[in-house]
Amino acid sequence: MSAAVAERNIATLHRFHTAVNSGDPDTIAKAFDEYLAPDLVFHAPVAVGTTGPEALKRVWEVLLGAFPDLRVVVEETIAEGDKVVSRNTVTGTHRGDYQGLAPTGRTVTYGEIFILRFVDGRIAEIRGVVDVLSQLRQLGAVPS
Template identity: 60%
Template sequence: MSTAQETSSGTTLSRLHDAVNTGDAEVISKTIDEIVAPDVLFHAPVPTGAAGAQALKQVWAVLLRAFPDLHVAVEDVIAKGDRVVCRNTVTGTHLGEYRDLPPTGKSVRYNEIFIFRFVGGRIAEIWGVVDVFSQMRQLGVIPGGSS
């Protein structure tokens, strides 16, 4: 992938982050349809029975129901070849059910790293590492208080 293609991939991810930060499930879904391959391979825990872009849409629907003020702050973006890596800080307030946990009203702040592979200008594959341990500790599910 050329430098121009790497820049284009970074721009595509900016569109995704901008959509996510609207908090509007419809905007997120439409953006996913535009920039993600329908058969995207999503290497992260996803809702049962979902695959491809539909799984990604379901993940965001679940997150927005649980954390309606969810915000993803992009800390680093590294592009190389057909891949882009994003390191993010996520914040939100737990106001809806999440992982069978009723709303706590607690704020969370956790880190995540995602690697995106592009084919033909669209996201074709995603690997994600999310600090769920920190998230669960802040929600009181795991002892240790907030961090």
């Protein structure tokens, strides 16, 4: 794979994050249709009861319901071949129910790292590690 393909994949990832950071459900839905392969393999860090793009859509519905101002900042990307690794910082204010927790009004900041595999310019597979423990500590759900 060429350096041009790796750069194209990084640019696609950044456009995807710009769309999901909009907070607009229509923009996000269009981004999912445009940037995710229909047969996406999503290794979800949380159980959502479905697979493929629908699983990622459900994760975002839950997150935006709980943290309507959720923002993902891409801190670093590394691309090689058909894969892009993205280290992100996520922030949001807890304004809706989340994992059984009533809204606290607290702002959370936590890290995540995702490995994305691209096929024909679309995200075909996602594997991730999300610092949910830090998130839950900030919400007061687990002791510090």
